[in-house]
Amino acid sequence: MATIRQLVLGTAASLMLGLAPAMADVTILNVSYDPTRELYKEFNAAFAADWQAKGGEAVTIEMSHGGSGKQARSVIDGLNADVVTLALEADINAIAEATGKIPANWRTLLPNQSAPYTSTIVFLVRKGNPKGIVDWGDLVKDGVEVITPNPKTSGGARWNYLAAWAWADKEYGGDREKILAYQRELFRHVPVLDTGARGSTTTFVQRQIGDVLLAWENEAFLALKEFGEDAFEIVVPSISVKAEPPVALVDGNVDAKGTREVASAYLDFLYTDVGQQLAAKHFYRPSRPEAVAPADLERFPATELVSIDSDLFGGWVKAQPEHFGDGGIFDQIYKPGQ
């Protein structure tokens, strides 16, 4: 039978290919979220070289990227991550709670609350800013279409939502009804809710849907780089959030695999001058700006940044269920007949 022959040939081919990858002395797995692909591609090479130069064994870093929540769930379900570098503190908290493989005080174990780089939320608009969008209030003007991913499925979108909340809180002096009305109006201007940040960028850039994309600052810069500075421009709103994508060592896994030393060094390397410069190069705001050439810092405009740990939000432990939990404020924004 022809099919059987095909199958046999296929098996042989795959077995032959299976011999191809060279074996490294040690392998660690970094489970990360979507927008860090470019950063870690370069960072991994730098770390491997540095580790060997310091007398360590040859190290291979495997990468897994995906939506932050989905990645956290994979680790909870047994994906053997040595380190996690996710978009939200809430996602690492979930791993810590569900598995006990990460200690509850993980945020205190690395500098800057375990966030080696930070970012913020900005607007990406079409060249010339035809709709004249300068701040959050402009997003709910008639005829403006806003592109953001779904806060239920995307970490970046939660930062978008919180940044809008921070502006509304300031604008309406903390009047909760008005803030809710603004958020409701904002999401009524959203024609497409993609499931991830990269999906939204594609919708905005490739499909030409919408007038403004709410995006991570690093993603907005990357979009400019990838799709041309002549087609889009970045608008920095008057107020935004300080997004702190955290990192953590998965103690339970590194001890089982015997990779604690190299995995810890990997995370520490994020805070070195080299690590910080690479973060800045890939449009993340370094946590140690002094390590980076001033010229590379200039592209990060100064604006008022609200922290998730401010009184307004009360930290992720409080904000996550309140805003994004089942039946939380975001769910209430979408009610039939509104």
Add this chain to the structure above:
Amino acid sequence: MVAAALSGPFRKPSILPGFGLTLGLTLAWLGTIVLIPLAALVLKSAGLGWEAFGTLVTDPRTISALKLSFGAALVAATINLVFGLLLAWVLVRYRFPGRRLIDAFIDLPFALPTAVAGIALTALYAPNGWIGQFLAPLGIKVAYTPLGVVVALVFVSLPFIVRTVEPVLAEIDREVEEAAASLGANRRQTVFGVVLPTLMPALLTGYALALARAVGEYGSVIFIAGNIPYVSEIAPLLIVIRLEEFNYAGATAVAAVMLAISFVMLLVINLIQAWSRRRFGDGR
């Protein structure tokens, strides 16, 4: 006629060996690969308790998502019932240049990853897409509306009906049609009175499979749907959303409801089919 001899259901025990072996193998494998995993699903959602389960399932958002998933799947399967039959007919009965190539084409939706299909369809039907740019001035929006969901589902479920009808159509005795014609039936009467009833079991099977496939589709739909709650949010996306909340029980509850509805739908169609097989005699 051999057909006549075989047409009645044989109730006497068969002399063919292997019933125990094959049925045993079937049940064992079915149990391992399908039933135990699905039982885990049911067990997990049972852990939710009836009340929580009820609240979750009767939530208006869940209901509107289920309505969209099943409604769009029904529309898509019905479109494919008509066009799938037409395609099967054209491919089996007529000879024209490129027929084999087109025949091979039909399976494309099986082979193309659903995400790729979703992206390709969105590229075509988005307002700036190849087809979308001609529809936009007419005020027709396909991508990012429920219509887009139907387009994606038509794509993924098309092969089922064509492929179940084709072999049966090829097997039909032309003599029956000749007999009908010689008894004075015109072509349309022959087709609708003689050929279609014979195809009914295959059409129903295809319809059931197409419907079932379309209801659960996720990969291609999320790209083209727009995913706006109450408008273009499909049930599988709600499942994913529950998972993102680390709410396994909630996710499995929606899944269990979808599973139950699909199961009943499939069972009813299979029963109709078994009945029509008995009634029309072995599908001939």
Add this chain to the structure above:
Amino acid sequence: MAADVALSVPAAEEAPFGDVRSAARPAKPWRPPTDETPVVRRTLIGIALVFLGFVLFLPLVAVFVEALRGGVALYWAAITEPDALAAVQLTLLVAVIAVPVNLVFGVAAAWAIAKYEFRGKSLLTTLIDLPFSVSPVISGLVFVLLFGAQGFFGPWLQSTGVQIIFAVPGLVLATLFVTFPFVARELIPLMQEQGTGDEEAALSLGASGWQAFRLVTLPNVKWALLYGVLLCNARAMGEFGAVSVVSGHIRGLTNTMPLHVEILYNEYAFSAAFAVASLLALLSLVTLAAKSILEWRYAQDIAATRGRGH
């Protein structure tokens, strides 16, 4: 009713009822009463082609146009890149395991269902169909519920150090689940059509059950069987949702081709994404072309097979 029908067809083409033409066939071109008029035929073909064009052909063209947008060199680079090759290799491996297993099962199930009458047959058929109707997200999720670290067998698996999900076994299981019905579903209607007469005859002539199956049943259904295998294989290679849940997305390690496509797409490497996708599309076209060639070469054989069914 009859008048309506007669009117809708050109009068010259319409044979009067009861005209016994089949008795003496005239030499001039003549349309048998079991064919449609050329006008109807062309209209039907036309509608079918237009429908296919919009639903299938354009998306396929879009895939190839996007894939080649960056030029042939880029296309070649995308499909020979190590991660892409690793994905191809993994996809083949999964299909090579899942397809034969479901082939054996599918034949057994079809035999049990098509050749015997028993209680609960409709129920069994429905259960076999069930994986079609389960959302791919769920097909992956069920294995996470079973074998995940928090799942029913999770703690036991961890104590023995066996990794099922986020590794090849998980990918195979999810693929087995989604491709479960294909072979059985393709065989059952045909084997039901063919009845049990041939096998009974073989047995009465002294053949064993296995011989009857191998020498009588198998040749009768071999095309449907091949067909089921091809579909099963296509789906096994193209499945996205279910494997996405159990894969873990480790680059170069647990990414199948459809997952690699998603990764590339999310890296804004649109041309590369479509290049890998086009491989899957090509694969399906090639296997189906192969099937068509086989069918053509053994056309007589098939005619005999079909003849025996009656």
